[in-house]
Amino acid sequence: MHRNRLILILAVIAALLSSCIKVYEPLIRTEDSSKYVVDAQLTDSGGVQTITVSTTSSLNDPQFVPLPGCILMVSDDQGHDFPLFDRGDGTYLVNIDKQYMKPLVSFRLNVHTPSGEDLESDWDQLADSPEIDSVYFERTLKPTTDPEWNLDGLQFYLNLKAGVSDSRYYRWEAFETFEYHVDYPREWWYDGVVHHITPPDYSRKVCWATRNVGNIYTLSTRNLAENSYNRLPLHYVDNYTNKLAYGYSLEIRQYGLSEAAYNYWEQLRENSLGQGGLYEKQPLAIKSNIQNISNPERRCLVSSV
Secondary structure: OHHHHHHHHHHHHHHHHHOOOOOOOOOOOHHHHOOEEEEEOOOOOOEEEEEEEEEOOOOOOOOOEEOOOOEEEEEEOOOOEEEOEEOOOOEEEEEEOHHHOOOOOEEEEEEEOOOOOEEEEOOEEOOOOOOOOEEEEEEEEEEOOOOOOEEEEEEEEEEEEOOOOOOOEEEEEEEEEEEEEOOOOEEEEEOOOEEEEEEEEOOOOEEEEEEEOOOOEEEEOOOOOOOEEEEEEEEEEEOOOOOOOOEEEEEEEEEEOOHHHHHHHHHHHHHHOOOOOOOOOOOOOOOOOEEEOOOOOOOEEOOOO
């Protein structure tokens, strides 16, 4: 009896010792490894509008791969065409006067690539958006995986008050700016030779940083009695970084969307949340609203007009 138990224990140990971790390398077809990425967004603010065109990069080396040399044209359903200027780094610019950026006017983007392929977006209607009603914050404790320790910080909220004629679909972008101080003054610098600054230079001790928060905030009021919403949670900033040490501000940009554009951003938001766990759902396959007219098998990614 004891001998059988010993053999069983040894067998379990042998099974544990023989386990391993195997790297999964997805098999990606050649036609799927290189796609066009068009990032386009038109707003009714008028002035310069920016569109970027790039191609996908390797999974092992993700990076922005610009595609200069394209010919871009934005058209509206009123018969106006707006050619874009190629800056040479995958960025294309167009100055559209505000008089053309009216609600309920539809726009379409055409891209002619250096390889001779033609990309065309669906028509998308410019939605009307009200002014931002209010943005505010509250000091909030957030639980962590440690039941004895909570995050302490500021939770930002937004109130939406829109009219009957305004869009029922919205998206927000957040840009944070904060002051920070370097730990040490400039005392040494090197250009092939070591230089010593005497006395130390404190003139660059105070700095500011501005960055896009990167989170996706969307809301639909289609099924609500009124086109309004209170206390929409936005960005959360904890006080365990130096962001709140001296000065902090948050800029919010509000966009009214068409239903198609909202569905696109909502799918992106769902894909960006909670990925990586053992029991997480598979990410959604997001269909672009731009097609490759010349080569339908070569799909396009991340496009919005």
